[in-house]
Amino acid sequence: MSQALALYQLQEIELGILRCQKRLSEIASALEDSQAVAEARARLESAQKILSPLQTRARSLELEIQSNADKIRATDERLYSGSVRNPKELQEMQQEIQALRRRNGDLEDALLDVMLAVEEAEAALNAARANLQQVTSDWETNNQTLLEEQTRLKNDEARLIEQRRQALSHINAENLKLYNALKPRRHNQPVAVLDGDTCAACGVEQTMAIISDLDRGVSLVKCMSCGRILVRKPGKA
Ligand SMILES: [Zn+2]
Known part of the structure; x- marks a missing residue:
């Protein structure tokens, strides 16, 4: 082989190594970039933070309504049992029942509002969860392709470096x-x-x-x- 040809082959090998290295550095920076996944995860977390206190509030309203209803029923039973005969006491019991019914009316209105807010927050949470799944899956697919390309390029680079060593021995x-x-x-x-x-x-x-x-x-x-x-x-x- 002529010296000119040996130098030409060395040049082609070295250009190949440079192309591998350029692409490998692009891949390295692309693999670090998972901002879309981080943003989708943050959206899911903030949707959860909105939903949780609404669910707690709904449960607490339901418990209070239930407890008032139990009191109303118990007082009602005593009222009609005939065991209480004192007119003042009977009147107080009737007033208590009326107060509890008014209170429960207000609580049921409040519960309805909270239930609507819970539904909205659940829809937002489901959308955020689906979005995170999609973004993560896209990123993994993309990563998979990049990781495969990275492996191939590293092999190419190693092979070219060996070829370069051999080419140098002829010059x-x-x-x-x-x-x-x-x-x-x-x-x-x-x-x-x-x-x-x-x-x-x-x-x-x-x-x-x-x-x-x-x-x-x-x-x-x-x-x-x-x-x-x-x-x-x-x-x-
Ligand atoms: Zn020229």
């Missing part, structure tokens, strides 16, 4: 030094393919002298315009 120190010196100034592409008699990187047509130097393959030949190391693509004449 002499002086040529590698030139390649490395050109790399930062040529966007990591210090080697250019000669397409016909034109440099594929900068599009400048090369002289017959350069082309014949390249085809003799004695030493590295550089593009007369961009200065990249020229190579004939493998498999081409």
